[in-house]
Amino acid sequence: MEFRILGPLRAGVQGEPVDLGGGRARLVLAALLLEADRPVPVERLVDVVWGDRPPSSARTQIAIAVSGLRRAFRDAGRARVIETVRPGYRIPAGAAAIDAAAAEELIGAARRDAAAGRLPQAAGRFRAALALWRGPVLDGLDRPRIEAGALRWEELRLAAVEEAAHVDLLLGRHRELIGELIGPVGEHPYRERLRGLLMTALARAGRPSEALDVYREGRRLLAADLGLEPGRELRELQLGILRDDPLVRPGTPGVPRRRGRALRWRRTALSQREASSPTCGSS
Template sequence: MAEGLRFELLGPLRALCSGVEVPLGAPRQRAVLAVLLLQEGRPMTYEALVDAVWGDRPPAHVRNLVQKYVSGLRRAFATAGGEPGAEPRLRWTGSGYLLTGADIDDLRERRALLGRALAARDGGAARDAVTLAKQAEAMWRGEFAEGLAGPYLEGERRRWAEKRLMVLEARLEAELELGRYHECVHELVRQVAAHPLRERLVWLLMLALYRSGQATAALLAFEEARRRIAEEMGSDPGPALRALHERVLRQDPALLPESVLVS
C-alpha cells in the first residue's frame, strides 16, 4: 500500500510525510483544508464551504480566494513527496469540492483506542481500559483545529472540547473505582481550576477527597463551587452535586468502596 500524507487535527492542523511536516499555506487555506477533511469524503458545495470558512459576511472577492486556496492545496499535496499515487486528490465534482485519499489520522486512531477502552471496561478489565483512555488523551496536542478561524471550525472546536472532557471524566471515575484517590485529587484540582463551572468535575473531586480521608476538604470544594455558580450563573448547583454534598455531610458509608468498609 502506498504511503500518503498523514493529517492531524487534535491540535493545530498539520500534514506529515514520512514524519516531516508539509507546508499548508496561509491560515485561511489551512481552514479550507480542515473543513474539507471533516467532510470525510463527502462533497461540499461552494456556498457551504464559504459559509463554513467565512460565515455570513465573506469578502467581495471570496470566489477568487476559494480558487486560490484550492489550487494552493493541490500544489502542497503534489509537492509533499511520498509514494507516487498516494497523494490526496481535491477536485470539483459538479456538486461540490471533494477531497479523497485523505483521513484525519489522529482522530481515527483516537476513536480506535477509545473503542478498545470501552471493550476492556465492558469485559471487566478496568485497568486496561484506563490505560487505553490515557493513551487516547495523550494524542491531544492542543485544542481541536487550534488557531483556525471560521464558524464551522469554531463549532467543531466546542463540540470536541465537550467530548474530550466527557472522556476525561469517565477515565477519572474509573480511576477512583480502582482506588487511585490521591492521584486523582491532584489531577481533579487542576481540572476544576481550568473548568470551574463543570459540576461533574467538582463531583469527582469531592468523591476523591472524601475517599482519601479529606471530608472537610470535600465540603469546602462544594462551597467554593456553589459560590462560583452563584456568581457566574445566578443559580444553585445541580441535584447531583447537592445530593453528594448531603451524603458527605451525613458521612454516608455507601460513599466508601467495599475494601475501605471491611478494612
C-alpha cells in the same frame, strides 16, 4: 498523510511536516477535516473564510487555496488527498489518518472495555486517547464555523476525562486522580460530574474538608454566574461526605451511587473485578 486537529492544525507524511501555506488554505483544510469523508460545498468554505462578507472573487480564491494544498500534498508524495465532488470538495476516508478519528476509536474501545469490566485496559485506552489532544481543537483558526465544528471534539474529550476518572476511582487511583482533575474542573466550573469526581477523589484520599471546599466553590459560581443551585447528585455527594458515607471514606473502591444505566454499569464492572481478584477490597 497524517493530519492533526486536536490542537494547532498540523500535517505530515511519515513524520515529516508539510507546509500548509497561509491562513486561507489552513481554514479550507480545517473545514474539510471537520467534515472528513463528506462533501463540503464551496459556499460553506466561503462562509468559513469570509463569513457574511465574501469578496466577489471568493469562489476563485477557494479554488486557488485548494490547488495550493493539493500541490503541497503532491510534493510530499500524496497526490489524492482532496477530491472534487459536487457541490465542492472532500477528503475521502482512507486518504489520510486524522488524530481525532484515532481518539474516537480509542475512546469507543475503552468504553467497551469498561462495560465488560476490563478496567485496566479501559484506563489505558482512555489515557492513550486523551494524550492525542495537544491543546484546543484547531487552535488559532478563529472562525465561528471552525469553532462550532471543534465543539464536538471538545465535548468528546471532556466526556473521556470524566469516564476515565470514573474507571480510575473503580481502580482505587483516587490520590493520583486529584491532580489530574483540578485543571479540568477549573476550566469547566459548571460541569458537575467533573466536580463530583474531584470531590470523591479528595474524600477517598482522606481530605474531606477540601472536598467540601470544592463543593462550596462550585455552588458559589453556579449561584453568582447562573442563578442556579447544584444538581441533586452533587448535593447528595456533599451530604455523603458530611455523613462519612462508606462510599466516600478513605481507601474505598468504586464510585458514589449514580442512578440508571451508569449505576448498573458500575455494579457490573465492580462485581466482575471482584470476581477476578479474590483479594480485591483488602488494603
